[in-house]
Amino acid sequence: MQHLEGSFSGVRGMDIRYQSWLPDGEPLAALLIVHGLAEHCGRYANVIDHFVPRGYAIYGLDHVGHGRSAGTRVYVKRFDDFVSVLKTYVEMIRDWQPQTPLIMLGHSLGALIGTIYLLDHPSDLNAAVFSGPLVKIPDNISPVTVLLSRVLSAVFPKLGVAAVDASGVSRDPDVVRAYVEDPLVYTGKTTARLGCEMLKALRRVAKEAPRIKIPLLVLQGSEDRLVSPEGAEMVHRLAGSTDKTLKVYDGLHHEIYNEPEQHIVLADVEAWLRRLLDHTG
Numbered sequence: 001m002q003h004l005e006g007s008f009s010g011v012r013g014m015d016i017r018y019q020s021w022l023p024d025g026e027p028l029a030a031l032l033i034v035h036g037l038a039e040h041c042g043r044y045a046n047v048i049d050h051f052v053p054r055g056y057a058i059y060g061l062d063h064v065g066h067g068r069s070a071g072t073r074v075y076v077k078r079f080d081d082f083v084s085v086l087k088t089y090v091e092m093i094r095d096w097q098p099q100t101p102l103i104m105l106g107h108s109l110g111a112l113i114g115t116i117y118l119l120d121h122p123s124d125l126n127a128a129v130f131s132g133p134l135v136k137i138p139d140n141i142s143p144v145t146v147l148l149s150r151v152l153s154a155v156f157p158k159l160g161v162a163a164v165d166a167s168g169v170s171r172d173p174d175v176v177r178a179y180v181e182d183p184l185v186y187t188g189k190t191t192a193r194l195g196c197e198m199l200k201a202l203r204r205v206a207k208e209a210p211r212i213k214i215p216l217l218v219l220q221g222s223e224d225r226l227v228s229p230e231g232a233e234m235v236h237r238l239a240g241s242t243d244k245t246l247k248v249y250d251g252l253h254h255e256i257y258n259e260p261e262q263h264i265v266l267a268d269v270e271a272w273l274r275r276l277l278d279h280t281g
Contacts, residue, residue: 001052008092010064010085012077017068018061018089021048025055029101029277030093032125033060034086034117036108037134038074038164038186039179040067046257047105050266056273057097061089063113065194066186073186075158079197082113083120090124101126101277108134108227108254112198115205115235118212127215127276129269132224132254135209136231137202153196160189168225168254175258209238216244217272219265221252245272 002022010016019041031051035041041060048058064081065071076082093102104125106114111133118128152159166180166187179185216239220232229248236246247268252259257266 008088010088011081014064014070016061016064016085018059021052021058023052023055023057027057027097027100028055029103029273030057030059030097032090032093032102032104033058034104034106034110034114035060035063036110037190038066040184042067042184043182044257046262046266051270054270057100059093061085067184072158073188074194075191076194076197079116079201083117086113086117087121101280103273104128106133107131111135112201112205115209115212116201118214119204119208122211122213125214126280129217129219130235131219131256132221132227133218133231133235134227135202135205135235136228137199138228149192149196149199152192157191157193159192161192161195163187163189165226170253170255170258172258172260175255205235209235210240212239213241215276216241217269218246219256220248221254221256221259222248222250223252224254226254
């Protein structure tokens with residue numbers, strides 16, 4: 001396995017950090033990790049260790065305000081900043097791997113970023129795999145809460161409003177401990193501006209998801225306390241893809257790749273990718 005790191009100039013000149021893990025020989029496909037809220041692309045060791053020895057190349061970047069990338073922590077001026085940076089990185093990967101199928105692995109907030117990406121750039125990717133997708137406005141968000149989020153976003157954009165509950169990440173206490181102790185994971189509160197921008201993106205998904213046409217695999221833990229499992233069902237139902245699959249894993253928490261049953265999940269993803277590549281190859 002070859003591990004590479006680098007950086008590029010993203011939106012408004014911010015330094016964006018990326019990593020890649022490459023197999024020996026020509027890859028079967030390139031998998032693009034689009035990580036979740038407050039974390040970074042280096043937390044996907046289980047995915048990397050499973051797929052790279054099997055001939056897949058893996059690429060990942062740290063979003064604006066996340067991990068090693070520049071920017072105020074868990075803050076974004078506008079949601080399109082995430083998408084713009086991802087577009088630049090996709091073009092870089094296409095230059096490096098011009099003949100290789102490119103498949104997005106979007107987790108949580110990464111699935112929301114990925115969904116908006118697919119709406120804005122529908123022909124860039126060959127397929128997408130979403131896990132624990134944050135794509136549905138929670139039922140307990142009232143019009144008053146939405147209005148308050150807009151006010152706070154405008155007046156106090158960097159005010160912390162809510163933090164990720166680390167205990168909901170996985171049922172494995174070692175995973176939770178590593179998450180909390182990881183210096184690149186932000187354990188403070190999400191900013192008001194990011195929360196407001198996420199709500200705008202979520203409304204787009206509800207209206208425009210039928211425009212997604214590429215093959216789609218949606219994965220969800222049934223006991224996810226961080227993201228409602230209804231989101232996975234919604235994006236699967238609304239997506240206009242003719243090839244789409246939903247898998248719900250009984251009892252699993254949010255980070256299904258970091259649960260004790262990870263080997264089952266990763267084998268399911270591999271089987272789906274194999275079928276996809278056999279069909280398109």
